[in-house]
Amino acid sequence: MKELVEHIARSLVNDPAAATVTETENEDGVSLLLKVAPEDMGKVIGKQGRIAKAIRIVLKAAGAREGRKVNLEIE
Amino acid sequence: MRKEYEASGKTVEEAIDKACILAGTTIENVEVEVLEFGGRGIFGIGHKDARVKVIVETKDKPAQPATAANPPAQSGEHSDWTASGETDRRQRPGGMKTSRNENAAKEDKEEDGDKREGKNGERRNAGQNKTGRNNKNNGENRREERVKPTKEVKEEKRESAPHGDAHVTPVCEGPMAEELTAAAMEFLTPVFQRLQCQPQVQSQIKEGILWLSFQGGNLGLLIGRRGETLNALQYLTNLAVNRRRSDHVRLVLDVEDYRASREETLIALAHKMADKAVRTGRRVEFEPMNPHERRIVHLALQNDKRVDTSSRGEEPYRRVVIYRRRNEKRRNGEKAPNAPIKETPAHDEDSFAGLE
Numbered sequence: 001m002k003e004l005v006e007h008i009a010r011s012l013v014n015d016p017a018a019a020t021v022t023e024t025e026n027e028d029g030v031s032l033l034l035k036v037a038p039e040d041m042g043k044v045i046g047k048q049g050r051i052a053k054a055i056r057i058v059l060k061a062a063g064a065r066e067g068r069k070v071n072l073e074i075e
Numbered sequence: 076m077r078k079e080y081e082a083s084g085k086t087v088e089e090a091i092d093k094a095c096i097l098a099g100t101t102i103e104n105v106e107v108e109v110l111e112f113g114g115r116g117i118f119g120i121g122h123k124d125a126r127v128k129v130i131v132e133t134k135d136k137p138a139q140p141a142t143a144a145n146p147p148a149q150s151g152e153h154s155d156w157t158a159s160g161e162t163d164r165r166q167r168p169g170g171m172k173t174s175r176n177e178n179a180a181k182e183d184k185e186e187d188g189d190k191r192e193g194k195n196g197e198r199r200n201a202g203q204n205k206t207g208r209n210n211k212n213n214g215e216n217r218r219e220e221r222v223k224p225t226k227e228v229k230e231e232k233r234e235s236a237p238h239g240d241a242h243v244t245p246v247c248e249g250p251m252a253e254e255l256t257a258a259a260m261e262f263l264t265p266v267f268q269r270l271q272c273q274p275q276v277q278s279q280i281k282e283g284i285l286w287l288s289f290q291g292g293n294l295g296l297l298i299g300r301r302g303e304t305l306n307a308l309q310y311l312t313n314l315a316v317n318r319r320r321s322d323h324v325r326l327v328l329d330v331e332d333y334r335a336s337r338e339e340t341l342i343a344l345a346h347k348m349a350d351k352a353v354r355t356g357r358r359v360e361f362e363p364m365n366p367h368e369r370r371i372v373h374l375a376l377q378n379d380k381r382v383d384t385s386s387r388g389e390e391p392y393r394r395v396v397i398y399r400r401r402n403e404k405r406r407n408g409e410k411a412p413n414a415p416i417k418e419t420p421a422h423d424e425d426s427f428a429g430l431e
Binding site: 001003004007008011012014043048050051053054055057058060061062064065 | 311
């Protein structure tokens with residue numbers, strides 16, 4: 001799951017090296033924390049969170065395959 | 076040059092119509108001064124005619140009577156200005172045409188046609204005004220209604236192209252398409268891997284847009300609820316592919332002809348909802364949809380004379396609303412709906428879901 005978010009984020013930002021994801025498991029499912037360079041925040045969030053929303057939708061589909069819930073935070 | 080004409084009639088409108096006939100022009104080209112409003116009186120007693128004065132202003136001399144049949148413009152320098160203004164307005168969407176896809180261009184053309192039709196309607200109404208038979212308000216209402224659907228479709232069109240349609244570069248066959256397909260797949264392949272599906276990809280260009288169609292078993296997950304996942308992936312793919320480009324290209328992702336079947340569903344739904352609007356006389360609202368889907372609905376009902384469509388709300392919750400045309404029932408000789416269209420939305424989740 002971590003690789004998926006990393007891949008998507010790095011495809012969108014100007015500074016791919018700065019994009020990192022930390023993954024934590026809990027009873028609800030997977031929690032992912034995405035960090036990108038401050039100037040790339042807009043690239044992963046988008047106008048009115050549109051990009052973040054799209055990423056979450058894809059993650060939800062990926063999670064559904066494994067029967068897990070995925071939570072994504074962006075920092 | 077300035078000319079004044081005076082006329083009287085039972086109502087102000089009638090007086091204006093008569094004065095316009097005298098002036099050999101239409102209401103659009105004159106300034107109206109009401110001299111007397113007149114009064115209806117009781118049983119014809121105390122009845123007073125309305126009197127008006129219309130002032131015709133012409134910069135040029137004789138061409139003026141020619142305006143009689145063609146309302147706003149087409150005479151003298153004055154008209155030149157208006158005429159060019161008109162053309163501008165009409166061609167502005169066309170200006171963007173070049174940078175947009177062929178399809179949109181084609182539809183723009185259709186739209187122009189419709190617009191002209193609208194103008195003709197205007198002209199017709201103006202003619203009726205001239206005979207003094209038609210009440211002005213009536214004519215105007217009808218004109219608005221006639222033009223409205225086109226306007227809506229146009230609006231959707233503007234909305235339907237993401238990131239401002241002015242900068243979309245049409246995709247061409249050959250190296251450009253291959254390069255874009257490769258770029259898209261570079262983004263999509265790892266995503267597909269994660270989603271545990273290995274679809275076959277087929278790329279083709281439709282109207283300057285690169286379509287990537289995927290085939291293979293078990294791709295339902297890729298589509299999601301009402302195309303949610305597919306649309307999200309499409310959006311992200313567009314961003315990823317366009318990130319390093321100076322121009323902007325558009326990609327559409329399709330899974331097992333989902334786009335076509337969705338369009339069919341939406342058109343069927345649109346007609347069903349239109350019937351419902353006509354039957355109940357209430358406005359019918361759709362679920363929020365993306366611009367592309369709203370546009371399909373608007374286009375599907377564009378030629379349905381019984382209803383008007385428009386969109387309301389803000390993205391991403393914007394939705395299509397269908398209204399029954401007000402004078403429709405009256406024309407059929409049935410009782411006119413006195414009450415304006417009810418404010419309660421006849422929103423119907425069930426019929427929507429049923430068609431999915």
